[in-house]
Amino acid sequence: MTKGTETIVNPLQKSKLNKKGLCDYVVNIASGCLHGCSFCYVPSTPAIRTKQKEFAAKGVNDPQMEWGKYLFIRENIPEALSGELARRKTWQTTPSGKGVVLLCSGTDPYQNHQAATITRQTVEILLEHEKKIRVLTRSPLWVRDLDILANRNVTVGMSIPYLNDELSRKIEPHAPPPSKRYQALKEGKKAGCRLFVAMAPTPPAMTLEDFKVNLDKLMEIDPEVIFWEPINARGSNGKRMLAAGLDFAGSVMTKQSWAENFLHQWELIETAARSVGCLDKLHFWPDPELKGYLEQQTLDSWLYRPTIEQWS
Secondary structure, X not given: OEEEXXXXXXXXXXXXXXXXXXOOEEOOOEEEXXXXXXXXXXXXXXXXXXXXXXXXXXXXXXXXXXXXXXXXXXXXXXXXXXXXXXXXXXXXXXXXXXXXXXXXXXXXXXXXXXXXXXXXXXXXXXXXXXXXXXXXXXXXXXHHHHHHHOOOOEXXXXXXXXXXXXXXXXXXXXXXXXXXXXXXXXXXXXXXXXEEEEEEEEOOOOOHHHHHHHHHHHHHHOOOOEEEEEOOOOOHHHHHHHHOOOXXXXXXXXXXXHHHHXXXXXXXXXXHHHHHOOHHHEEEOOXXXXXXXXXXXXXXXXXXXXXXXXXX
């Protein structure tokens, strides 16, 4: 395990995640993530691939395949962000991104106590500047910050692709189990937090009954929106899944098999949501590469679609 710190100049980045209805800006409080989920796409992104020399100098020779074994906290984020917001004259607010800042897109903001400390300081600064904030995590540590997260300018979400702890141990062995995440959401609901769920990424074996059971349970905490997408195993994450003994990855490693599974699961979760009565809360994350497999009108209707969440 390799841990350390790194310093960055620009703490606030414009994001393309408005195509998913998530945000217009992101703050990433670290490089790397100790959860090391085998399906994670982040190691395949330029944020990791273009820093090969920097990682090698810190003892990480293959940052894609060693994902989960290194974490470099950006301790200067709060100070740098405070200065950036004080100087900034304009703020991008698209219909789909709504001017929201996401913590985080490339790591987990609450994966350990060190990360949680930086995240809390970052949230406090964003709130001082009256920014809208979306927190996405797999760790229940955020419930220690309910005093600042129970705020109308903050929505907290957890990634819960399934409610099966045994399956989770196989796919995301270093992340807290779904049962702990669900309990955290219940505590957040009791405290008055705005909540959302990322039911993503779902593995190929999910059945209609699985989706019904999961959605029914998630509706007990009444999230404002439920995001969804299936596992995409077409990058280095596919190799990591196979290396972890997750043979199902082999069934979705080509573009065609991935697209077919995407559309199959889309039909299943849509049917389940209609049965449970939460279709209005479901927000799909379609990939532009579905072009040719999905009606263009349907694809276009979901790309850059605003969520049903209401911000003051």
